[in-house]
Amino acid sequence: MPIGPTCIFFMNISLSITDLPSVLEINLVLSLVFFILAISVISLILYLRVHKNISNHRKDKLDILLIDFINNYLFNDDFDKSNEMVNFKNKHLKTTLDKQVATKQILVFAENLKGESSAVIKEIFYGYGLYDFLIQDLTNKAWFRKARALNVAYQLALNLPSSLVDSLINAKNKDVRQQAFFYFLHRSTDNPLGFLDKVTTPLTLWEQIHIENGLKSYEGETPDFSNWINHELISVRVFSMKMIADYNQYEHTPILLEFLNHKEHEIRLQAIISLRKMEAPEMIPTLIKKFSRESIQIKQEIFKTIGRIGHVEDLKCLAPYIQQEDTVLKVEYLKIARHFNPRISAEKIDEFRNITL
Amino acid sequence: MKKKILVIEDNPMVVKSLEFKLLKEGYDVATAIDGRRAMEQLETNSFDLILTDLMLPFVSGDQLIEHIKINHPNIPIIVLSTSTQEDIITNAFTMGVDDFITKPFSPNELALRVKRSIGSLKKTTNR
Amino acid sequence: MNFNLFEFIDIASLLFLTYGLIIISGYIFLALFSFLELRDYKRKYNFRDEVPLLQSSHLPKISVLAPAYNEEANVIENVRSLLTLDYPSFEIVIINDGSSDNTLQSLISTFDLYLDDVLYFPHIHTKNVRGIYSSKQQSYKNLKVIDKENGGKADALNTGVNCCSHDIICCIDVDCILERDALLKLVKPFLNNDKKVIASGGIIRVANSCIIEDGRIIEVRLPDTFLARAQILEYFRAFLMGRMAWSRVDGLLLISGAFGMFDKKTVIESGGYNPNTVGEDMELLVRMRRLMRDKKIPYTVSFVPDPLCWTEVPQSWKVLYRQRNRWTRGTIETLGLHKGLLFNPKYGVLGMLSTPYWMFFEWFAPLIEFAGIIFLILMFLFGQLNLHVFLIFFGVVYTFSILFSITALFFEEFSFQQYKKPKYMVRLLRTAFLEPLLYHPFVMWAAVKGNIDLILGKTSWGKMTRTGLSNPSKTKPK
Numbered sequence: 036m037p038i039g040p041t042c043i044f045f046m047n048i049s050l051s052i053t054d055l056p057s058v059l060e061i062n063l064v065l066s067l068v069f070f071i072l073a074i075s076v077i078s079l080i081l082y083l084r085v086h087k088n089i090s091n092h093r094k095d096k097l098d099i100l101l102i103d104f105i106n107n108y109l110f111n112d113d114f115d116k117s118n119e120m121v122n123f124k125n126k127h128l129k130t131t132l133d134k135q136v137a138t139k140q141i142l143v144f145a146e147n148l149k150g151e152s153s154a155v156i157k158e159i160f161y162g163y164g165l166y167d168f169l170i171q172d173l174t175n176k177a178w179f180r181k182a183r184a185l186n187v188a189y190q191l192a193l194n195l196p197s198s199l200v201d202s203l204i205n206a207k208n209k210d211v212r213q214q215a216f217f218y219f220l221h222r223s224t225d226n227p228l229g230f231l232d233k234v235t236t237p238l239t240l241w242e243q244i245h246i247e248n249g250l251k252s253y254e255g256e257t258p259d260f261s262n263w264i265n266h267e268l269i270s271v272r273v274f275s276m277k278m279i280a281d282y283n284q285y286e287h288t289p290i291l292l293e294f295l296n297h298k299e300h301e302i303r304l305q306a307i308i309s310l311r312k313m314e315a316p317e318m319i320p321t322l323i324k325k326f327s328r329e330s331i332q333i334k335q336e337i338f339k340t341i342g343r344i345g346h347v348e349d350l351k352c353l354a355p356y357i358q359q360e361d362t363v364l365k366v367e368y369l370k371i372a373r374h375f376n377p378r379i380s381a382e383k384i385d386e387f388r389n390i391t392l
Numbered sequence: 393m394k395k396k397i398l399v400i401e402d403n404p405m406v407v408k409s410l411e412f413k414l415l416k417e418g419y420d421v422a423t424a425i426d427g428r429r430a431m432e433q434l435e436t437n438s439f440d441l442i443l444t445d446l447m448l449p450f451v452s453g454d455q456l457i458e459h460i461k462i463n464h465p466n467i468p469i470i471v472l473s474t475s476t477q478e479d480i481i482t483n484a485f486t487m488g489v490d491d492f493i494t495k496p497f498s499p500n501e502l503a504l505r506v507k508r509s510i511g512s513l514k515k516t517t518n519r
Numbered sequence: 520m521n522f523n524l525f526e527f528i529d530i531a532s533l534l535f536l537t538y539g540l541i542i543i544s545g546y547i548f549l550a551l552f553s554f555l556e557l558r559d560y561k562r563k564y565n566f567r568d569e570v571p572l573l574q575s576s577h578l579p580k581i582s583v584l585a586p587a588y589n590e591e592a593n594v595i596e597n598v599r600s601l602l603t604l605d606y607p608s609f610e611i612v613i614i615n616d617g618s619s620d621n622t623l624q625s626l627i628s629t630f631d632l633y634l635d636d637v638l639y640f641p642h643i644h645t646k647n648v649r650g651i652y653s654s655k656q657q658s659y660k661n662l663k664v665i666d667k668e669n670g671g672k673a674d675a676l677n678t679g680v681n682c683c684s685h686d687i688i689c690c691i692d693v694d695c696i697l698e699r700d701a702l703l704k705l706v707k708p709f710l711n712n713d714k715k716v717i718a719s720g721g722i723i724r725v726a727n728s729c730i731i732e733d734g735r736i737i738e739v740r741l742p743d744t745f746l747a748r749a750q751i752l753e754y755f756r757a758f759l760m761g762r763m764a765w766s767r768v769d770g771l772l773l774i775s776g777a778f779g780m781f782d783k784k785t786v787i788e789s790g791g792y793n794p795n796t797v798g799e800d801m802e803l804l805v806r807m808r809r810l811m812r813d814k815k816i817p818y819t820v821s822f823v824p825d826p827l828c829w830t831e832v833p834q835s836w837k838v839l840y841r842q843r844n845r846w847t848r849g850t851i852e853t854l855g856l857h858k859g860l861l862f863n864p865k866y867g868v869l870g871m872l873s874t875p876y877w878m879f880f881e882w883f884a885p886l887i888e889f890a891g892i893i894f895l896i897l898m899f900l901f902g903q904l905n906l907h908v909f910l911i912f913f914g915v916v917y918t919f920s921i922l923f924s925i926t927a928l929f930f931e932e933f934s935f936q937q938y939k940k941p942k943y944m945v946r947l948l949r950t951a952f953l954e955p956l957l958y959h960p961f962v963m964w965a966a967v968k969g970n971i972d973l974i975l976g977k978t979s980w981g982k983m984t985r986t987g988l989s990n991p992s993k994t995k996p997k
Contacts, residue, residue, distance in 0.1 A: 059908065059911055062911050062912055062914070062915050063911055063914075065915045065918075066911070066914040066915045066917075066918045069915065069918035069919045069922045070918045070922075072922050073918060073921050073922040073925050076922065076925045076926055076928075076929050077925055077948065079929060080925070080928060080929050080932050080944070083929075083932050083933065084932065084941070084944070087936075098404070102404070102405055102408045102409070103408070105409075106408060106409055106412040106413075107412075109409070109412075109413075109499070110409075110412050110413050110416050110499065111412075111416065140405065143403070143405045144405060144409070145496075146495075146496060147403070147405065147406050147409070147495050147496050147497070148409070148496055148497065148498070148499060149496040149497060149498050150497075150498025150499070150500065150501060151498065151499075151500060152498065152499055179562040179563075209711070210563055237713065239710060239711045239712065239713070240577070240579075240710040240711070241707065241710040241711035242711070243577065244572050244575045244577050244578065244710070245572070247575060247577065248572065248574070248575060277577065281576075362640060363640045363642075366638055366639065366640040369638055370638050373638065477574070
């Protein structure tokens with residue numbers, strides 16, 4: 036890459052012939068500027084190194100103190116909690132970095148301990164005055180500080196003033212939005228997915244997976260996912276259909292069956308996948324009926340469904356609808372045909388191909 | 393005499409907490425932050441219980457458990473792991489561990505289960 | 520005669536001046552955008568929220584495609600390491616591209632393979648497939664080995680695309696070392712984007728001299744040879760400054776053949792890898808971008824700066840020469856095949872920034888530099904060269920070169936800081952000072968020779984592509 040500079044060299048050397056003195060001067064100045072810049076970047080690198088080392092050292096030292104303090108607070112009955120807390124706070128938690136380190140360490144504790152310790156860990160968080168620090172982050176303009184505050188709040192199960200967090204569900208920055216989702220999901224006592232009602236930006240697959248994951252640790256009653264099956268965002272509808280299948284909410288099978296005729300492609304597609312997971316063979320007649328008018332993607336899903344929960348006769352019903360030129364579909368068809376009859380050899384497959392198509 | 397426990401865990405916070413809690417409960421505690429160091433400890437000391445994570449640097453938890461089962465078959469083992477996957481837990485029990493505790497854990501409950509497992513050792517050695 | 524010479528010098532000077540200005544401003548923008556992109560990435564990286572996702576059943580399945588040509592020495596170890604990647608659902612597809620050694624046999628015996636009668640649709644035309652193998656053992660159930668006639672890397676990858684089962688493909692060089700979470704990190708952009716993601720690429724790191732155990736990097740070390748260290752600097756400049764910046768403006772033209780993830784449908788729709796070019800990785804991405812733009816579907820190409828993929832770079836001048844010669848030909852061929860993009864406002868960033876950049880910075884730069892050297896010699900012959908002046912100008916260029924390298928080093932320090940020992944930093948700085956004098960002229964010459972070879976060997980393109988796979992290093996950092 037540093038070919039460019041060499042060219043400047045030639046450009047200058049040629050200029051020199053026409054206008055020697057001033058060009059020389061400019062070049063001397065330029066080399067000096069580049070040189071000084073190079074030296075300053077080197078010093079910057081050194082500074083970064085030293086700075087990182089110092090702050091890491093400081094962090095390591097503080098971490099040891101923190102772990103020791105928190106352990107005493109948690110397990111030592113002879114520990115003078117209130118006095119020691121004030122001492123520690125005044126002595127060790129002065130800078131922003133200190134507070135960040137303390138927050139992180141408390142998160143590590145919260146992540147590893149549960150039961151009676153969880154409440155004590157929260158008590159320490161408040162005792163250190165880190166809640167105010169968190170609110171500062173939350174009200175800060177920078178997106179990453181907002182996101183961080185939300186992240187800490189849901190991991191430690193802290194309640195934040197709703198005036199500050201409600202609007203963040205539809206924040207412009209994606210990371211803030213996502214952390215807000217998780218905050219509401221984890222903080223809710225009776226309606227973990229209630230925030231979906233207010234969501235106005237499509238849910239990415241990443242977010243869906245995180246929400247799914249968050250639901251696993253939700254201790255209350257599993258929500259009725261059909262509540263969001265008519266949400267205005269297709270991604271939310273698709274998500275609730277996935278969840279209906281994952282949580283085996285069979286009572287909603289009729290709605291899913293209806294969705295096989297939905298006008299949105301994505302919804303028909305997910306309806307098939309969800310119903311297949313719930314092993315609902317009653318959808319197969321509809322699938323066969325609609326087969327010829329579906330997209331190739333849905334056709335492939337239909338094959339898969341028949342392979343999973345249908346019969347070889349169902350498959351044969353579809354053969355007439357496969358166009359001669361639809362070679363991709365033929366291969367898919369034959370895959371399922373072989374699934375039903377694994378002993379078909381390669382030649383037999385060819386025969387099968389001739390009979391059915 | 394105090395019962396001696398070896399704690400093998402690579403997260404410094406968890407090590408410290410376990411050490412603290414178990415010392416408070418009246419045990420003697422040694423710690424190792426990876427599989428290799430755990431092996432060294434096992435060579436030089438005798439223990440009444442081993443508390444180990446499964447995801448360890450250098451020597452994995454599985455390898456370590458196998459090693460312990462062959463060389464020190466009488467020491468009870470408790471696994472402390474973030475994994476909640478069925479197959480990993482089953483696998484651990486097939487290898488002969490005495491108990492499986494998932495993270496996050498409750499320190500009091502852990503202390504109880506440690507007590508129970510150490511008790512079981514006493515019985516087998518007395519017989 | 521003399522008068523004409525001065526006129527010539529005047530014109531040449533003007534050209535060099537313009538070019539120099541374009542290049543300087545280009546570099547400044549690269550540095551600026553890279554910095555912003557890295558900063559944002561670092562801030563996001565704080566959450567490290569990938570791990571719980573490993574338990575989800577809704578993650579898309581991935582097919583990892585790795586062509587192998589005469590890799591019998593390492594293929595077994597490499598496959599073992601690939602099989603232990605952290606991802607809930609993926610398959611490894613090894614494509615044996617008509618190796619003349621025992622690559623296939625050792626795979627068959629080690630992994631207990633049998634000839635599996637897999638049905639697939641040949642979306643892309645390829646050389647004949649001799650057979651597809653699966654393992655009898657449950658523990659290797661996600662391994663597939665395709666045996667085919669030799670057709671070069673592009674053809675091998677196309678066969679993989681045809682035969683693999685999943686919708687997201689990850690194309691890698693079989694000899695590179697992937698971090699455990701590589702698939703997870705690289706797939707994230709596909710899942711977390713408002714626009715359709717057609718591809719995502721990662722940084723290539725230099726594995727020479729690193730300590731490797733069981734196919735994992737245990738300790739990152741700085742290479743002992745100057746040649747490898749110079750390439751480290753080059754990769755820093757290319758990835759941390761180049762690609763990061765291009766990713767910010769969504770103008771990436773190249774995802775290294777050594778490590779990239781693609782949307783299979785788009786790959787198939789755009790016709791797969793082009794077996795007639797030596798720059799198949801770049802050519803494919805350009806064609807995919809073009810297709811999306813022509814179809815007016817909003818899309819993006821993503822770049823993940825985490826160190827995820829490690830590879831050995833050439834340790835000998837000869838191999839390096841061949842590699843750079845090939846890269847140059849690949850670049851020119853791609854630009855030639857897609858000249859319709861150049862300065863075409865219809866293609867936005869792609870037409871107005873990316874392709875012109877590649878033309879000026881990657882293709883022309885070595886040529887212009889070479890012309891400059893000829894120019895210098897001419898001036899010397901005509902007695903126009905003043906040693907004093909020469910030294911001053913040389914100083915400008917030299918200081919700018921090291922400034923650029925050092926800025927790249929700063930980005931490394933700022934972002935991932937893989938070379939933790941202070942003595943590594945010192946050695947890298949020393950390399951930065953020596954590299955423009957000892958390494959750069961050689962690379963420039965290899966590129967110039969690539970141009971010459973392309974012109975001379977135009978008729979024998981096909982023949983040249985066959986050597987693609989046997990060439991030791993296939994990663995392209997430019």
